[in-house]
Amino acid sequence: xxxxxxxxxxxxxxxxxxxxxxxxxxxxxxxxxxxxxxxxxxxxxxxxxxxxxxxxxxxxxxxxxxxxxxxxxxxxxxxxxxxxxxxxxxxxxxxxxxxxxxxxxxxxxxxxxxxxxxxxxxxxxxxxxxxxxxxxxxxxxxxxxxxxxxxxxxxxxxxxxxxxxxxxxxxxxxxxxxxxxxxxxxxxxxxxxxxxxxxxxxxxxxxxxxxxxxxxxxxxxxxxxxxxxxxxxxxxxxxxxxxxxxxxxxxxxxxxxxxxxxxxxxxx
Ligand SMILES: NC(=O)c1ccc[n+]([C@@H]2O[C@H](COP(=O)([O-])OP(=O)(O)OC[C@H]3O[C@@H](n4cnc5c(N)ncnc54)[C@H](OP(=O)(O)O)[C@@H]3O)[C@@H](O)[C@H]2O)c1
Numbered sequence: 001x002x003x004x005x006x007x008x009x010x011x012x013x014x015x016x017x018x019x020x021x022x023x024x025x026x027x028x029x030x031x032x033x034x035x036x037x038x039x040x041x042x043x044x045x046x047x048x049x050x051x052x053x054x055x056x057x058x059x060x061x062x063x064x065x066x067x068x069x070x071x072x073x074x075x076x077x078x079x080x081x082x083x084x085x086x087x088x089x090x091x092x093x094x095x096x097x098x099x100x101x102x103x104x105x106x107x108x109x110x111x112x113x114x115x116x117x118x119x120x121x122x123x124x125x126x127x128x129x130x131x132x133x134x135x136x137x138x139x140x141x142x143x144x145x146x147x148x149x150x151x152x153x154x155x156x157x158x159x160x161x162x163x164x165x166x167x168x169x170x171x172x173x174x175x176x177x178x179x180x181x182x183x184x185x186x187x188x189x190x191x192x193x194x195x196x197x198x199x200x201x202x203x204x205x206x207x208x209x210x211x212x213x214x215x216x217x218x219x220x221x222x223x224x225x226x227x228x229x230x231x232x233x234x235x236x237x238x239x240x241x242x243x244x245x246x247x248x249x250x251x252x253x254x255x256x257x258x259x260x261x262x263x264x265x266x267x268x
Contacts, residue, residue, distance in 0.1 A: 003027045003226065004069045006062070008052055008109060009079030011039050013178025014128065014215045018076065019045045021219030030065050032079070052079050052105025062112050071120050074226055075113045077106035078128045082180050084202060085187025086194035087141045094185050095142040102146035107153060110168070114161060121165040124226060127154050129170040131243050135250055138266050139201040147172070155234055167232045171222065174239020175212035181205070197268040204266055213240060
């Protein structure tokens with residue numbers, strides 16, 4: 001029986017690559033976009049309308065899938081958006097929008113899919129977080145916080161659902177070459193105290209994404225994870241060696257030393 005997959009944010013980047021790859025392996029993939037009409041219909045998977053901020057659209061799409069398939073084996077909470085800006089200047093309403101998508105959106109999807117996974121006594125949920133969620137990055141405080149929140153929420157809910165046969169984990173990518181930098185909310189560079197540092201940090205961040213790894217690596221990783229029916233760890237990381245090594249340094253170095261390294265890396 002082919003696995004039934006729901007993946008949010010399948011119109012672009014990591015979600016698109018993963019949807020194509022899982023379909024090529026025989027999975028039945030239901031991907032989503034806020035506006036599928038903007039894209040050429042994918043040949044190998046369905047692209048359905050869903051906005052993670054709109055409960056009615058989540059209900060509609062999940063009911064549609066369950067009516068046809070009676071189950072969802074794998075939920076990949078991939079939809080997400082970036083946000084940059086100095087913490088002092090960034091509009092809090094933009095920060096709330098970011099949390100609504102990156103954190104509450106994933107929470108809502110879990111809440112809506114868990115009843116059917118519990119009924120089937122089986123299911124896997126992969127929450128796409130970020131290596132940025134393990135540390136507060138300069139000029140990306142809100143993004144780091146939204147992904148860090150998703151990591152902690154995952155740790156909690158995972159323990160609650162274990163006895164129902166459902167596994168929940170996070171997969172934290174480093175920098176991957178996608179459209180995320182173009183679609184980010186960028187707080188405007190103001191003529192103020194943060195102008196030069198914020199500008200330099202933005203240039204560094206954009207370079208990391210454009211020089212980032214191939215999204216196919218994530219697709220293959222998810223495929224292998226989804227076939228590993230044994231014990232799952234709670235957190236997985238994927239990305240360039242240096243990005244993963246930075247997490248080891250964070251664990252072993254004193255905070256002040258780690259902070260100095262981060263600041264020199266971002267040239268601030
Ligand atoms: N690329 C990286 O370096 C990187 C690193 C770490 C983590 N991540 C995470 O990986 C995930 C995928 O990002 P990506 O790099 O592939 O970015 P992307 O190319 O910009 O794709 C983002 C996807 O999210 C969807 N989306 C955005 N807002 C949505 C909403 N409100 N409701 C439903 N779907 C929404 C978009 O679909 P529509 O616009 O069609 O609705 C799009 O398919 C995100 O969670 C991101 O934070 C990426």
